[in-house]
Amino acid sequence: MTEPAVAAEAHLRTIAPGIHAWIGKGGDSNAGAVETKDGLLVLDAQQNTALGLAFRDALRAATGRPVEKLVNSHYHMDHVAGNVAFAGEAPILAHEKTPGKLAALLGPADADGRWTVTETITKVCAFYGPNTVELVPEGHPMWDWFARRFAPPEYDRLTICPPTETFADRYEVTLPGGDVARFAYRGPAHCDGDLILHIPGARVAFMGDLLFHGRFPWLGDSDLDGWIETLDHTLTLDLDIVVPGHGTPVTLAEVAGFRDLLRALREAVAAKISAGASEDAAAAEVTLPAYAHMGRYAEWLPFDVRNAYRYLKAG
Numbered sequence: 458m459t460e461p462a463v464a465a466e467a468h469l470r471t472i473a474p475g476i477h478a479w480i481g482k483g484g485d486s487n488a489g490a491v492e493t494k495d496g497l498l499v500l501d502a503q504q505n506t507a508l509g510l511a512f513r514d515a516l517r518a519a520t521g522r523p524v525e526k527l528v529n530s531h532y533h534m535d536h537v538a539g540n541v542a543f544a545g546e547a548p549i550l551a552h553e554k555t556p557g558k559l560a561a562l563l564g565p566a567d568a569d570g571r572w573t574v575t576e577t578i579t580k581v582c583a584f585y586g587p588n589t590v591e592l593v594p595e596g597h598p599m600w601d602w603f604a605r606r607f608a609p610p611e612y613d614r615l616t617i618c619p620p621t622e623t624f625a626d627r628y629e630v631t632l633p634g635g636d637v638a639r640f641a642y643r644g645p646a647h648c649d650g651d652l653i654l655h656i657p658g659a660r661v662a663f664m665g666d667l668l669f670h671g672r673f674p675w676l677g678d679s680d681l682d683g684w685i686e687t688l689d690h691t692l693t694l695d696l697d698i699v700v701p702g703h704g705t706p707v708t709l710a711e712v713a714g715f716r717d718l719l720r721a722l723r724e725a726v727a728a729k730i731s732a733g734a735s736e737d738a739a740a741a742e743v744t745l746p747a748y749a750h751m752g753r754y755a756e757w758l759p760f761d762v763r764n765a766y767r768y769l770k771a772g
């Protein structure tokens with residue numbers, strides 16, 4: 458029997474010896490950890506302090522190991538707003554573009570080098586990409602959806618700790634037994650600064666938000682062609698288990714399916730542009746019936762069409 462695409466409750470699972478995946482509730486963001494000789498390399502930190510602490514405590518209970526390093530797969534806040542749960546314990550590593558992305562969005566940090574985020578509009582830009590304010594007009598019902606998204610009290614006041622170390626292309630750690638944990642820059646794609654964590658001997662990869670499973674994607678501040686290319690590259694790797702940024706672990710078949718979804722969206726929008734359609738007409742007319750059963754398809758498709766329209770026009 459295949460597993461549901463989203464988990465009923467957040468939980469930690471061991472997907473290969475010494476490799477753990479934290480699967481978010483209901484398609485909320487995932488995270489992971491790899492055991493090294495010195496402790497744990499942790500990938501991503503959840504979307505608020507409480508979830509970051511729950512993830513950290515589950516890792517402690519399951520492994521008894523200290524955190525050697527936290528790595529952020531990209532700058533979106535559903536993956537970094539829990540950094541604070543790890544900040545006193547370990548350095549935070551990210552791609553060299555990630556600190557600049559955070560600073561551009563959040564402005565000068567507080568005196569302690571952190572940011573405090575309280576406004577809904579900043580949360581929307583930090584979780585869904587800064588271009589969300591241009592795509593979703595003021596007064597649109599999507600703003601009510603966003604308000605509900607951030608209504609729970611754990612989102613009132615988000616504390617963001619920035620990365621303390623960065624790298625440009627690749628960061629590798631040799632694991633006990635000789636395998637490696639390889640963090641490789643694969644952007645611009647889902648945003649810019651995207652990392653894939655590949656453990657080749659275990660045939661496992663963590664994709665961050667380069668892969669969504671079980672919901673229609675929000676294109677946000679993506680580079681659509683770069684994203685499709687990165688998925689094409691992933692399909693050349695020898696992998697048994699692929700952990701998406703949202704949804705339960707999958708195989709390369711689902712990576713190919715997601716690449717096909719992005720291609721279908723791109724082609725549908727490109728066809729409208731070739732036919733001379735306006736952005737409003739494209740947003741009203743493009744449908745992708747093969748994907749209409751997916752969660753968030755109805756809410757997100759028109760904005761993804763606008764996003765892809767602007768991207769293709771600018772290209």
Ligand SMILES: [Zn+2]
Nearest residue numbers: 531533647666
């Ligand atoms: Zn993201």
